Amino acid sequence: MTGSDDNLWQGDVEKLKGxxxxxxxxxETMVLNMGPQHPSTHGxxxxxxxxxxxxxxxxxxxxxxxxxxxEKNMExxxxxxxxxxxxxxxxxxxxxxxxxxxxxxxxxxxxxxxxRAQVIRVxxxxxxxxxxxxxxxxxxxxxxxxxxxFLYCFRERxxxxxxxxxxxxxxxxxxxxxxxxxxxxxxxxxxxxxRDFINYFPPRVDDYEKLLTNNxxxxxxxQGIGFISADDAIRYGCSGPTLRGSGVNWDxxxxxxxxxxxxxxxxxxxGQHGDVYDRYLIRIEEMRQSLRIVEQALDKLPDGPVRSNNxxxxxxxxxxxxxxxxxxxxxxxxxxxGFRPPVGEVYQRIESPRGELGCYLVSDGEPKxxxxxxxxxxxxxxxxxxxxxxxxxIADLVGIIGSVDIVLGDCDR
Amino acid sequence: xxxxxxxxxxRAAFSDAVQDVQEFRGEITFIIDRDHxxxxxxxxxxxxxxxxxxxxxxxxxxxxxxxxxxxxSYHLYSMIHNRALRLKVLLPGEEPxxxxxxxxxxxxxxxxxxxxxxxxxxxxxxxxxxxLLMPEDWDGHPLRKDYxxxxxxxxxxFNFDEVDKYKPYARE
Numbered sequence: 104m105t106g107s108d109d110n111l112w113q114g115d116v117e118k119l120k121g122x123x124x125x126x127x128x129x130x131e132t133m134v135l136n137m138g139p140q141h142p143s144t145h146g147x148x149x150x151x152x153x154x155x156x157x158x159x160x161x162x163x164x165x166x167x168x169x170x171x172x173x174e175k176n177m178e179x180x181x182x183x184x185x186x187x188x189x190x191x192x193x194x195x196x197x198x199x200x201x202x203x204x205x206x207x208x209x210x211x212x213x214x215x216x217x218x219r220a221q222v223i224r225v226x227x228x229x230x231x232x233x234x235x236x237x238x239x240x241x242x243x244x245x246x247x248x249x250x251x252x253f254l255y256c257f258r259e260r261x262x263x264x265x266x267x268x269x270x271x272x273x274x275x276x277x278x279x280x281x282x283x284x285x286x287x288x289x290x291x292x293x294x295x296x297x298r299d300f301i302n303y304f305p306p307r308v309d310d311y312e313k314l315l316t317n318n319x320x321x322x323x324x325x326q327g328i329g330f331i332s333a334d335d336a337i338r339y340g341c342s343g344p345t346l347r348g349s350g351v352n353w354d355x356x357x358x359x360x361x362x363x364x365x366x367x368x369x370x371x372x373x374g375q376h377g378d379v380y381d382r383y384l385i386r387i388e389e390m391r392q393s394l395r396i397v398e399q400a401l402d403k404l405p406d407g408p409v410r411s412n413n414x415x416x417x418x419x420x421x422x423x424x425x426x427x428x429x430x431x432x433x434x435x436x437x438x439x440x441g442f443r444p445p446v447g448e449v450y451q452r453i454e455s456p457r458g459e460l461g462c463y464l465v466s467d468g469e470p471k472x473x474x475x476x477x478x479x480x481x482x483x484x485x486x487x488x489x490x491x492x493x494x495x496x497i498a499d500l501v502g503i504i505g506s507v508d509i510v511l512g513d514c515d516r
Numbered sequence: 517x518x519x520x521x522x523x524x525x526x527r528a529a530f531s532d533a534v535q536d537v538q539e540f541r542g543e544i545t546f547i548i549d550r551d552h553x554x555x556x557x558x559x560x561x562x563x564x565x566x567x568x569x570x571x572x573x574x575x576x577x578x579x580x581x582x583x584x585x586x587x588x589s590y591h592l593y594s595m596i597h598n599r600a601l602r603l604k605v606l607l608p609g610e611e612p613x614x615x616x617x618x619x620x621x622x623x624x625x626x627x628x629x630x631x632x633x634x635x636x637x638x639x640x641x642x643x644x645x646x647x648l649l650m651p652e653d654w655d656g657h658p659l660r661k662d663y664x665x666x667x668x669x670x671x672x673x674f675n676f677d678e679v680d681k682y683k684p685y686a687r688e
Contacts, residue, residue: 121644167649175658179665210541337570337595340623353595447540450591450602452572463575463589478573478591486626515649 123153123161132160139168143246143501146511148485150500157496162489166482169515177475181441182208183282185475190276192477193513195238198231198267199455201280203477206361207451207462208282212444214416220284220409221363226297226400227270227279228362229393233304234263235456236386236393240311243383243505247324252314259307266296283411294401301398308390316384325380329491329503332377339490340483343458344385345507349377355454367396379506386508416442441470457481457508481514520565522601529559545602553590553605554615560592560601561620568592568601571617574627576635580661585609586637590617607637616642634659
């Protein structure tokens with residue numbers, strides 16, 4: 104080490120009191136900074152670790168490095184203008200974010216959604232779930248040391264991104280769902296592309312399982328790691344695969360169905376041990392179940408309009424503008440002033456790939472929302488990390504972070 | 517016991533704490549007195565037939581310039597009875613303070629820190645009430661309605677020195 108020792112430590116020991124144990128203040132244990140630019144923290148997450156040898160004594164997550172002020176920004180934009188920002192929160196599940204915001208708006212203004220749009224929404228939400236789980240699987244396996252899985256996962260993901268581009272024009276930030284339906288109908292080549300994917304994908308999932316599920320190295324690194332009991336999972340607000348890994352049967356698609364999920368037949372996989380391995384098994388099975396939903400949705404895709412006809416909230420199609428004065432007025436009103444929902448507040452929750460994604464919308468009757476708040480699964484799950492990682496090795500910490508599947512954009516908003 | 521009506525049950529148990537009950541789009545909102553929020557949460561969680569065992573979310577709202585200015589909304593959910601409930605506490609604009617529910621629902625930990633950070637509402641009894649998203653030396657609370665979205669103060673001759681102090685260019 105070069106230079107004067109006086110310059111090495113610039114922090115304040117007083118600030119560490121209460122965060123780390125007394126042993127750290129005497130120098131018996133080591134305080135180590137991990138992140139924010141660390142590849143296996145899945146974004147810009149900083150962890151303050153207190154280590155006894157290689158064992159984690161305390162873990163203090165520090166977030167906010169990806170805070171973009173989306174909630175504040177939305178207050179100054181009209182309802183429909185803000186949909187583009189929801190894509191950018193959880194960038195692995197843009198359609199899920201669109202969906203929760205649109206559902207909240209529709210609940211607030213009591214807007215109908217045509218059956219065809221509902222089924223398209225379910226179909227694309229499930230493809231988004233597969234897309235998100237593929238990125239999770241690839242990066243999670245990469246963290247633990249299985250390099251090849253990452254390449255296979257991203258190969259399959261590419262096909263999904265092509266489908267998203269086909270319907271919305273964008274690979275990731277699709278902004279495809281709008282209040283009252285979807286932006287436009289799916290193109291003719293959509294159905295063959297999804298059929299192709301349905302046939303192509305199941306053998307690929309089997310391949311991932313061949314690489315990992317019975318792999319002794321994978322088992323050693325995941326079984327018994329990051330345990331959380333069912334009671335603790337509920338008390339600490341876990342949801343999605345993290346909650347179901349502990350054996351709690353709660354899936355919002357089943358418990359509080361939205362967008363017509365009650366018409367689809369699918370199973371909710373449950374774990375028993377509440378560890379990293381069970382959460383892995385659940386997500387693998389969820390990909391298969393999502394594909395079942397996609398197949399059913401494609402089979403029963405009804406004909407009809409894809410957006411509501413309520414002209415007070417939904418702009419008229421271009422074709423009407425040349426013939427109807429009424430349509431021109433609505434078009435002008437909606438794109439200059441926006442719509443005015445009734446005064447009130449709603450909370451809408453959906454099952455995002457990571458867990459419960461909630462949108463709390465407060466309206467004061469003006470064209471701009473008074474307050475938008477997103478309850479994001481990554482945010483809550485990250486606050487449970489100290490509990491899950493206690494007394495584990497620092498190498499396992501990386502696996503635990505991967506297993507709760509956090510996205511820092513989703514966490515910081 | 518399965519179908520205890522939450523409205524009647526809460527009204528009977530906390531006649532002085534429930535200030536109002538609103539229903540909008542099938543969602544029930546209770547306006548609760550600040551000092552009773554922990555008791556009401558405990559009652560909702562532990563009473564047979566209610567059992568709201570899952571706190572989804574805690575969110576702050578700023579109703580500036582109205583008074584009471586702030587609100588804190590608790591979104592409770594019962595996995596056993598598959599029902600949801602919203603508790604809302606109104607707080608004054610001057611030194612807003614509210615008891616923390618972290619002892620009942622540890623999931624409120626970061627949500628309360630976020631509200632403290634964004635609105636400046638103090639949660640008494642929270643063990644680790646620090647800023648969460650903003651840097652620790654940040655001035656102000658961004659989600660308050662009187663906090664500007666952006667913009668820079670224009671520097672004129674009459675306020676040149678005053679604004680110059682805050683200009684972000686490099687100094688010796």
